Amino acid sequence: MVNAYRPSTIDEALRIRNETKALPLAGGTDLMVRYKNWAGLPPKFSQPVMFVAHLHELKGIEVEGDELIIRSATTLTELLKDGRVPEVLKLAVKEMASPLVRNIATIGGNICNASPAGDTLPPLYALDAKVVLRSVEGERTVPIEDFITGPGQTVLKENEILCEIRIPMDEFDSIFYRKVGTRRANALSKVSFVGLKNLQGDRIDDIRIAFGAVAPTVVRSRDAEKMLKGIKIDEIEQIYPSIEAKYAELIRPIDDQRSTAEYRKIVSLRLLRFFLLGKAD
Amino acid sequence: MKIEFELNGQKVSVDVEPTMRLLDVLREHFGLIGVKEGCGEGECGSCTVLLDGKAVPSCLVPVGMVMGRRVMTIEGYRKTKKFKVLLDAFAEAGAVQCGFCTPGIIMAVESLLSENPHPTDEEIRRGLSGNLCRCTGYNMIVNAVKLAAQKGAGLW
Numbered sequence: 001m002v003n004a005y006r007p008s009t010i011d012e013a014l015r016i017r018n019e020t021k022a023l024p025l026a027g028g029t030d031l032m033v034r035y036k037n038w039a040g041l042p043p044k045f046s047q048p049v050m051f052v053a054h055l056h057e058l059k060g061i062e063v064e065g066d067e068l069i070i071r072s073a074t075t076l077t078e079l080l081k082d083g084r085v086p087e088v089l090k091l092a093v094k095e096m097a098s099p100l101v102r103n104i105a106t107i108g109g110n111i112c113n114a115s116p117a118g119d120t121l122p123p124l125y126a127l128d129a130k131v132v133l134r135s136v137e138g139e140r141t142v143p144i145e146d147f148i149t150g151p152g153q154t155v156l157k158e159n160e161i162l163c164e165i166r167i168p169m170d171e172f173d174s175i176f177y178r179k180v181g182t183r184r185a186n187a188l189s190k191v192s193f194v195g196l197k198n199l200q201g202d203r204i205d206d207i208r209i210a211f212g213a214v215a216p217t218v219v220r221s222r223d224a225e226k227m228l229k230g231i232k233i234d235e236i237e238q239i240y241p242s243i244e245a246k247y248a249e250l251i252r253p254i255d256d257q258r259s260t261a262e263y264r265k266i267v268s269l270r271l272l273r274f275f276l277l278g279k280a281d
Numbered sequence: 282m283k284i285e286f287e288l289n290g291q292k293v294s295v296d297v298e299p300t301m302r303l304l305d306v307l308r309e310h311f312g313l314i315g316v317k318e319g320c321g322e323g324e325c326g327s328c329t330v331l332l333d334g335k336a337v338p339s340c341l342v343p344v345g346m347v348m349g350r351r352v353m354t355i356e357g358y359r360k361t362k363k364f365k366v367l368l369d370a371f372a373e374a375g376a377v378q379c380g381f382c383t384p385g386i387i388m389a390v391e392s393l394l395s396e397n398p399h400p401t402d403e404e405i406r407r408g409l410s411g412n413l414c415r416c417t418g419y420n421m422i423v424n425a426v427k428l429a430a431q432k433g434a435g436l437w
């Protein structure tokens with residue numbers, strides 16, 4: 001059995017993927033840990049792997065019309081260096097892993113890994129990002145919230161490769177991001193929160209809220225956002241209880257070694273309150 | 282798979298399983314034992330090497346990924362002027378105790394200074410946040426980096 005492939009073009013990669021179902025390996029920062037073996041022995045992959053991070057068709061950032069295109073094998077370090085990458089995504093990336101890991105970890109790997117604690121996900125949900133998936137049969141574009149279906153679960157087909165992330169280039173007046181972890185570096189999120197807001201005068205023109213690590217997938221409520229749109233800033237307080245109730249229903253955290261469900265829920269709702277009302281209690 | 286890359290300035294070629302960790306290939310095939318294994322999971326930084334000039338944890342890098350790229354370990358870096366500056370600064374600041382973390386820290390410092398030749402304390406701490414040290418308590422390391430940035434001004 002061939003254990004690893006190193007295609008030289010994306011077309012070759014798609015062909016290999018179609019024929020062998022080889023597992024794409026981008027930065028390897030999730031896969032090399034997941035399949036770790038004894039020192040000196042190759043990792044215990046249960047299927048062939050295919051290196052993809054060197055493919056130039058998967059590298060780089062570009063603007064097309066009113067969308068920003070980030071190719072999947074762009075590293076987290078490269079994202080931080082590009083002036084066109086949305087600020088809220090950078091705020092999240094800055095707090096991911098460590099500079100060492102960010103030098104190899106890719107955005108595509110973080111998305112496909114589909115961890116509830118995946119830190120690029122809440123910003124990508126809030127920014128209405130879409131992913132472009134390719135196979136030998138063609139291409140499809142899927143909104144991020146339809147791409148991820150559960151912890152570690154996506155709609156990626158066995159013959160597909162994630163090629164691009166497309167982000168509408170919207171601007172926001174107010175950008176709020178918080179990651180709650182045990183320490184600054186190499187700590188996975190207990191809770192993360194994204195809030196984006198645009199005002200027109202004293203009315204809310206656009207508002208986006210997303211929570212990470214508090215449910216099987218990122219929590220974003222279009223209902224709650226709709227209730228907030230168009231109202232005046234000083235009217236938020238009146239409807240706040242019903243907004244909070246909406247999120248409280250969707251926030252279904254678990255207990256794990258990083259934190260407890262109760263702590264996660266309390267902190268999430270405090271962050272929501274802080275973002276909407278400017279006070280935590 | 283035959284894997285060719287540049288190691289410490291020389292073209293090399295190995296025929297190994299391409300999913301083998303760069304860490305193991307460096308230590309076992311090339312005898313470069315300055316590259317240490319601590320956690321084996323990307324958390325401690327003791328296995329740090331430079332890949333195209335950037336610090337990466339070699340325990341997470343399958344060797345197939347370095348094909349055609351430049352890898353530098355502490356053994357190669359020792360021959361540079363910058364290393365001499367770092368060596369003196371680390372000695373002066375008392376930033377080495379048991380020394381297990383040191384090769385990895387030196388590689389991370391090189392990566393940091395090449396991006397940012399005059400980092401603030403906060404930037405140094407963030408830059409080295411992927412490298413654990415069980416002995417020094419970090420303050421001496423931060424001081425060593427500041428000293429090196431000052432004495433080696435112009436090198437980075």
Ligand SMILES: Cc1cc2nc3c(=O)[nH]c(=O)nc-3n(C[C@H](O)[C@H](O)[C@H](O)COP(=O)(O)OP(=O)(O)OC[C@H]3O[C@@H](n4cnc5c(N)ncnc54)[C@H](O)[C@@H]3O)c2cc1C
Pocket residue numbers: 023024025026027028029030031032033052072073095096097098101104105106107108109110111112113117118119120156160161162163186187188189322323324
């Ligand atoms: C010490 C440490 C700290 C970390 N800290 C954080 C953190 O704070 N926050 C966080 O969110 N994550 C963290 N991670 C996890 C990891 O670094 C990220 O998820 C990273 O972005 C994964 O990217 P990668 O390229 O390394 O993925 P890989 O390991 O290469 O791949 C991950 C998954 O995605 C699939 N895949 C990759 N690219 C493609 C593609 N183009 N098409 C289809 N499938 C693909 C792979 O098959 C695999 O299933 C940490 C990891 C380590 C080791």
Ligand code: FES
Pocket residue numbers: 317318319320321322323324325326327328329338339340341
């Ligand atoms: S051994 Fe590689 S980071 Fe710890």
Ligand code: FES
Pocket residue numbers: 376377378379380381382383413414415416417
């Ligand atoms: S000097 Fe001992 S671990 Fe750093």
